[in-house]
């Protein structure tokens with residue numbers, strides 16, 4: 001092990017976090033280091049977005065939060081429990097993970113059975129599992145409950161995968177690129193769903209996103225992931241308006257921030273909008289549109 005792989009612990013602070021990825025490094029069998037000295041926390045009832053270019057370590061981090069991957073160095077603590085091989089089933093009850101590749105999450109003969117699988121696996125009765133599955137499928141708007149999952153479109157498969165995790169009623173939902181293959185209306189549905197999980201159910205959501213505009217609209221906190229570690233974190237109105245930071249991490253400003261600067265709203269001392277709707281009302285306030 002290289003000397004800089006030593007377990008050095010994260011900087012102090014954030015003791016009230018519900019997830020603490022404490023200075024974790026993970027190397028894949030081929031020698032690639034997926035994450036390195038990764039420090040990351042999740043707090044109660046927040047939506048935290050992981051933004052970073054391809055290969056920066058978002059999925060590797062995410063798979064550590066429910067114990068799908070275990071650290072080579074460091075530790076991961078979830079609701080006070082250090083993840084190890086003996087408590088994985090307890091961890092997976094608390095942390096629901098929707099993979100980047102939804103297809104790999106579906107395996108039952110029908111959509112309904114697929115979504116019932118998780119609750120049944122948690123020991124629920126068939127009636128209770130069916131009730132939860134029907135609820136979750138309704139929430140994501142899937143009606144094709146008797147279809148073979150692999151015959152669904154990519155976007156529909158993603159919605160079923162999300163339903164499968166929701167049906168287990170996790171305390172933390174971790175979703176890896178949830179809207180990549182969804183049409184605009186389903187992407188908005190998922191965005192609204194993540195928001196309502198936080199607001200109405202008090203669930204914390206971790207979401208890896210390439211869509212910087214969605215990150216601006218949705219997240220309470222943004223973590224910029226680069227080279228296997230979190231290089232910056234903070235409020236969307238700070239991080240997503242820092243062009244130099246984003247550029248150096250291989251990212252771009254969200255459109256809403258780009259327009260804000262192009263319209264000279266920064267020079268007018270205007271507040272930083274996080275959605276197009278906000279931006280338009282700001283433009284109205286400043287007399288740029290009627």
Ligand SMILES: Nc1ncnc2c1ncn2[C@@H]1O[C@H](COP(=O)(O)OP(=O)(O)OP(=O)(O)O)[C@@H](O)[C@H]1O
Pocket residue numbers: 028029030032033034035052053054055056057058059060061100
């Ligand atoms: N199974 C694997 N075996 C070897 N290396 C891997 C494996 N999975 C990921 N990696 C490597 O680990 C690093 C982090 O990859 P990861 O998938 O976590 O990135 P990511 O930020 O999720 O990227 P993307 O935005 O493309 O989904 C990359 O260098 C990648 O090549």
Ligand SMILES: [Mg+2]
Pocket residue numbers: 058059060100176208
């Ligand atoms: Mg990924």
